[in-house]
Amino acid sequence: MSKSMFKIPFSVKLMIQLALLIALEIVFNRFLSIRTSFVKIGFSFVPIVICACAFGPVWATAAYVIADVLGTVIEGNVPLPGLTLSLALMGFMFGVFLYGADGSSLDKPKTWVRIVAPVVLNQLLLSLLANSYWLFLAGFGAGGTYAATVVARIPQTLILIPVQVVVIPVLLRVVVILHRQRLIG
Secondary structure (H helix, E strand, O other): OOOOOOOOOOOHHHHHHHHHHHHHHHHHHHHOOEEOOOOEEOOOHHHHHHHHHHHOHHHHHHHHHHHHHHHHHHOOOOOOHHHHHHHHHHHHHHHHHHOOOOOOOOOOHHHHHHHHHHHHHHHHHHHHHHHHHHHHHOOOOOOOOHHHHHHHHHHHHHHHHHHHHHHHHHHHHHHHHHHHOOOOO
16 A cells, blocks of 8 residues: 555556446445435445545545446436535545555554544535535425525434444455455555
């Protein structure tokens, strides 16, 4: 994991690994999540976090964008550019904070900052505030106002922050094991 987070070279192996992670994100997001028109609770973040840890922000951003566009089209819908932008920023943020993080150093405060910071920033700024705005603009808001949409999406945020903070350290360990076994990266 000594490579620069912005210089992971493209290869056939990388393409196959990204395709698998994108497919997993689509399945987790579109078929295994609890969803309403404005709230979604699930584990679709797992493949993107694995991608971010293993390949960095550029590939995590690309994977999240591709998964969103493909998943939306598979459902027969049109992607919402604002939501896709938010997901791109989420993937980038996960990559910046989590690339190169070591799952065996959970006793260090710096590791917990690298885990908690992107989760809180992504959930509060991008998921709760930005995505509520995009959903409101697209006519999928709750109660007809932006404020009502934000309030309706607060439970999602309150659930996903602790879930992600608990799951991401496990994923960091998994990525380290996959690197050691030369199965990823």
